[in-house]
Amino acid sequence: MVLAIRHIVLRRGANKLLVRVRALLRRNEFYLIPLALLVGLMAGAIVTLMSEVAQIAHVLIYGIPVDVRLSAHDHINPWAALSAPTVGGLALGIMEWSRRRLKISSAVDPIEANALRGGHLSLRDSVVVSSQTLISNGCGASVGLEAGYTQIGSGVASLLGQFLNLRRTDLRLIVGCGAAAAIAAAFGAPITGAFYAYELIVGVYSVASAAPILAASLSGALAAQWFGGSPYLLEVPRVGTVSVEQYLALIVLALIAGGVGILVMRSSVLFERMFTQSWLPLWIRPAIGGICVGALAIVTPQVLAAGHGAMVLDMHHEMAAGLIATIIVLKLAACMISLASGFRGGLFFASLFVGSLLGKLFAALVILASPKLGIDPLVGMLTGMATLGVAIVGGPLTMSFLVLELTRSVDVTAVVLAGCIVTSICVRFSFGHSFSTWRLHLRGETIRSANDVGWLRNLSVERMMRSDVAKAPSTSTIAACRREFPLSSLQAIVVVNDADEYCGLVLLPELYSVELDTIADDIQVVELARYFDDVLLPEMNVKTAMAVFDKAEADLLAVVESADSRKVIGYLPESLARRRYLEEIDRATGGVLGAV
Incomplete structure (x- = not known):
């Protein structure tokens, strides 16, 4: 009897405390900052855990050393290259077939949730999507984990926000905090994570959202550092200044990157049509895609997974122009096949990797055509990386701040920012979508950003x-x-x-x-x-x-x-x-x- 009374008293006390917390959050935006710090801490821990699980899967499946990234390995076992993505694809195909048979609605990503649903995300769906992303990346499919990072980070944030009964604008903001913390943890770049949330998840920069999102980004980056390090951390050598003549050449690179980005997004429709033929069973499509990716990996392992290891490797090595062009084509084909066939994942890091190769190829060709101009290949790689990222993912400030946090160079960031703006304008007026909103457009949605249009x-x-x-x-x-x-x-x-x-x-x-x-x-x-x-x-x-x-x-x-x-x-x-x-x-x- 005494224990029952004590339980009732404790429960009432907890309810009163919860009511007070909810009242504080709704009355004063300042109290969103501690909540954002908690969201960032949780997102940073989850990002570290997912990256470690994926790396362990690569080590066990492909037999690579623990300290070597899959895409950076010199060669891999052909049987592993063919069988691992095929088995992983078969598992994903069965999962998707079961979902449709049970008539379970498809998961909502953070952009769609903030644009149409006022920040409401299902944690169950987010866990499923993140698990599928982990399976896809872990078996070697040509996709990145960043989609899973942002999905689970935003899902956890949305769950906390709904539990605390936040207002619509505050719930959307907390979802942005979850995504910001995930990207900041992945790259070890808190400012990049913050602007990723502003430009792609919340849809607008505001004074009210600045403190919570930046707090979440810092918390996520620090948490990832404490728990084992950021999985996509890049160490860029010191770069020199950029002349006016090089500015003009790099603007041309930005236009080329915009064209490549549009071509990639347009071609995604063709790849999806290949895998959505009525005679091809749903459950077998990812397995067929896995065989195709495995075949490309036998040519070069750089097409596997997100490409982080390959990007670090290529950044520090001389490469022939023909080899660079081959890797670009094969990597883009592997990404399109992976996503079209049914693998889960993102193109964030893949676009950075391909963009860096595009910049390196451009610098090599410019040197051949005009040795006096002499574009630094590293500057070309950074510009190509950021501009192709803008073309496919969006967010010119996000990509510019990523370069700034990687290089600590204002000169290079200035030319990258100019290139990102040119690419953004080019893609906006020629195409009008990023890859995320383009895929939503193909499903019948009309949104072009995460701006709140659900109301x-x-x-x-x-x-x-x-x-x-x-x-x-x-x-x-x-x-x-x-x-x-x-x-x-x-x-x-x-x-x-x-x-x-x-x-x-x-x-x-x-x-x-x-x-x-x-x-x-x-x-x-x-x-x-x-x-x-x-x-x-x-x-x-x-x-x-x-x-x-x-x-x-x-x-x-x-x-x-x-x-x-x-x-x-x-x-x-x-x-x-x-x-x-x-x-x-x-x-x-x-x-x-x-x-x-």
């Missing part, structure tokens, strides 16, 4: 419309309608036929026009009806509704039941729709400047 979809015509519809039969005369509907009572009346179907709108000022006084008893009200073809549907969002208003040049429109039914269920004034639209925009962007 826009939720603000539907059905939520805004008024249902007190004034209806008049199409056979009624103007005089009869005047007697039934006084001028000051409403804005318009809906004209319907005998089947109660919509026949148009009549504005009351037009109904009471003095020009109709002498013929009001003879003219049917349907003669004044307007906007017969311009109607709203209840499922339309406010943005679509505003487009209909603009096209019809109307101040008020009727809402019909569906596209196939002309039954009127309400009406919506443009002024009301515009006011609600502006209110929601103000609410969604209210955190940009913080409390004022």
Whole structure:
């Protein structure tokens, strides 16, 4: 009895404490910083654990030394190269087949969660995605672990935020903190992690979000350092200054990187079509992709996994231009095959690796064409790395700060930043998507960033419309309608036929026009009806509704039941729709400047 009473007292005390914590978090943004530090610590520990598990898998499967990365090995056993990705792909194929058979919805990534769902992520789905990413990378598929890092980091953050009942803007911010900490832990670069969250996860830099995201990034980077070191840490030799002539040449490299990035994203559709043929069973597709990747790995092991070891190796060695071009083609093909066939993972580090080779190849060709120009191959590699990263992943500031944290050189970072901006503009106007949003676009989504547009979809015509519809039969005369509907009572009346179907709108000022006084008893009200073809549907969002208003040049429109039914269920004034639209925009962007 005493123990039961003590348990009840402790539970009530815990509930009261939780209520106080929730109140503090909702009242003052400062208290998000300790939560962000906790998220960063957890993300840093998870990143370290995942990287160690993947490295152990590479050692056990491929028989490589513990201190050597898979992609940096000179050669690998051909049977291991063919069998490991095939078996891993078969496991993933069975998992995907089971998911569809059980009708389990596909997992949501952090960008989609923040853009459409207000930061709501399922921890279960995040664990599954991260496990699949670990299997994919661990068996040698040409994908990086960074997608799994950000997924589980954001998933843990979202779970904490939902448990603490954070507001929508704060939940989105904490999800950004989880992703920032994961990237910072992976690269040992806290500023890079912070801007990754600003540009790709939260979608905007704001004063209110600066402190929590930076706190999470620092916490994640320090945690990874304490627990064993950042898995994607790069040690770059000291680089020299960059001349004006080299600036111009590197801008050309940025344009080339933009073109390569667009080509990669466009070609991803072709690779997916190859693996989504109706005659090819779902469960076998990743295994076939694994065989293809294994065959490419026999040519060069640099196509395996993310490519971190290969990038470090190639950065410090002289390479023939033909060999560089071969590795670029094979690595891109391996990445596209891996993702199209069903392996899980990201292209973040793969794009950095291929971009560095592209920069090295460009520098070699420039030296052959104009020895006096003499672009430093290392500067070319850093510029190519960052610009191709911008083309495929996005985030020009993210990539620029990554170079700054790697080199500590302002001169090199300046030219890289210029190149990243050129690439970003090129891709934005020529293509309009990063790889993440392009894959969402192929699934039917229309988002192009993580900016919060979920509220826009939720603000539907059905939520805004008024249902007190004034209806008049199409056979009624103007005089009869005047007697039934006084001028000051409403804005318009809906004209319907005998089947109660919509026949148009009549504005009351037009109904009471003095020009109709002498013929009001003879003219049917349907003669004044307007906007017969311009109607709203209840499922339309406010943005679509505003487009209909603009096209019809109307101040008020009727809402019909569906596209196939002309039954009127309400009406919506443009002024009301515009006011609600502006209110929601103000609410969604209210955190940009913080409390004022």
